[in-house]
């Protein structure tokens with residue numbers, strides 16, 4: 001008997017904002033058949049049968065591709081609904097065919113294009129994945145000469161974000177809308193690993209469109225979406241960041257297209273709430289930060305980032321703010337919204353206070369007393385000053401600072417992680433002063449963090465015994481390679497958004513120029529190796545989509561900086577008030593002994 005699961009029936013791409021969607025939500029078991037129905041202009045349509053199989057081989061979402069019903073669906077391009085049955089579809093398929101059969105042997109002028117941007121756009125379009133004839137994502141890497149694709153032929157949720165943003169900035173909204181709605185279907189999947197099911201609300205790390213024989217008809221095939229929640233991933237890592245990125249992209253879609261009907265849909269609202277419930281669930285934790293296993297984000301293999309890694313905390317904060325903007329105010333969600341607001345305040349106090357280091361803070365840690373048993377301890381986490389690594393004493397500039405990688409009892413991970421720091425600027429988790437200081441540090445440590453290719457994923461690399469113990473002697477994560485101090489061109493777009501937010505775009509422009517010198521010539525690698533990013537990564541995939549999309553987003557935003565608003569969160573006055581009163585009532589986080597627990601009600 002297969003496991004039971006809660007399955008929202010939520011389908012359909014190409015719904016107009018005026019459409020009303022019927023929505024089923026219940027406990028189901030074994031093979032289920034759902035029919036999505038759409039009420040439009042008083043008429044009910046049944047579209048795309050969706051079969052959901054639980055357990056065993058057949059756990060796939062199925063949707064007919066032959067006689068596909070969606071081929072004549074409306075399309076939303078440049079904010080205009082076009083009912084013409086997608087005249088561009090054939091052309092797109094043709095381009096896809098051409099791309100698949102021509103290969104990408106030329107370093108420049110692929111498809112006869114003249115500029116780097118044209119080449120990048122052609123490559124990005126060539127990486128598009130179609131489901132029932134509609135674009136729903138981009139594959140991770142598109143190098144026809146590579147026989148060892150592993151799972152790089154799948155659509156990764158986190159990898160699609162820069163692709164999605166590039167399409168949004170170009171006014172091509174359909175692919176993003178489809179991606180959002182189809183990944184939502186996968187969220188409520190019955191997912192198991194060795195008899196254990198993770199929490200409902202988890203979004204997959206990636207998915208693949210497969211063509212399989214149609215049930216009961218050997219002469220026909222259908223397309224299915226096949227998700228991976230980590231149960232097949234190397235190391236079986238849980239993609240904690242996927243749901244957070246999904247919320248961030250959903251908000252960006254609404255802000256950019258002006259089409260708020262997607263975020264207002266009942267199934268989308270339910271999806272947001274499921275992610276939040278999973279993240280806000282009570283556990284054993286004493287900290288407001290999200291507790292995760294190693295490899296639960298962009299760094300998706302063992303790198304010693306288990307616990308409370310900064311990247312997850314920044315994305316978590318960002319997703320909470322985005323969800324707060326999008327959740328419909330209704331009685332039933334009042335508790336969830338209250339929990340969300342409380343968490344936002346606690347999380348920002350915690351990160352700004354305890355993750356921040358600069359020269360002053362480092363000196364404070366250097367002089368810490370330890371073993372303080374009291375509510376008023378200064379060294380709350382019992383950090384032994386000897387933990388300050390020798391490299392940091394030399395490396396920390398007089399001007400500048402950053403948020404450390406992780407904080408646990410008696411443990412500070414002093415490594416600099418780029419994505420977590422940049423996203424903390426973007427979502428306002430870092431204060432204004434801290435945000436400037438992070439950019440100051442990037443500028444003053446340019447030769448370490450940018451060098452020959454922006455941007456180092458983290459600094460410094462783990463070496464020797466540390467590498468052996470922390471990575472488990474991972475031959476892919478050797479010092480200054482891949483996740484262990486490798487340089488990832490995709491991070492260019494996050495750097496650009498952060499610089500634009502702080503009104504310092506010249507830093508990003510300088511980085512873009514460095515990337516432009518070689519990124520196309522090197523065939524858009526996934527990452528670079530060595531301290532100075534001199535080599536193309538040992539096992540780097542070429543024509544890596546998020547390297548291409550990251551470059552395009554950076555260029556588009558530099559040309560139109562105000563568009564960065566679709567990603568940025570600004571200081572919320574209400575939150576700021578609660579934040580300052582919480583801090584003044586509770587200087588340096590001392591425990592409040594009197595009065596009820598502070599709660600923040602909007």
Ligand code: GLC
Nearest residue numbers: 140156158159297298299300
């Ligand atoms: C690697 C990266 C991960 C990315 C995936 C697909 O596993 O670590 O962040 O999503 O490749 O590009």
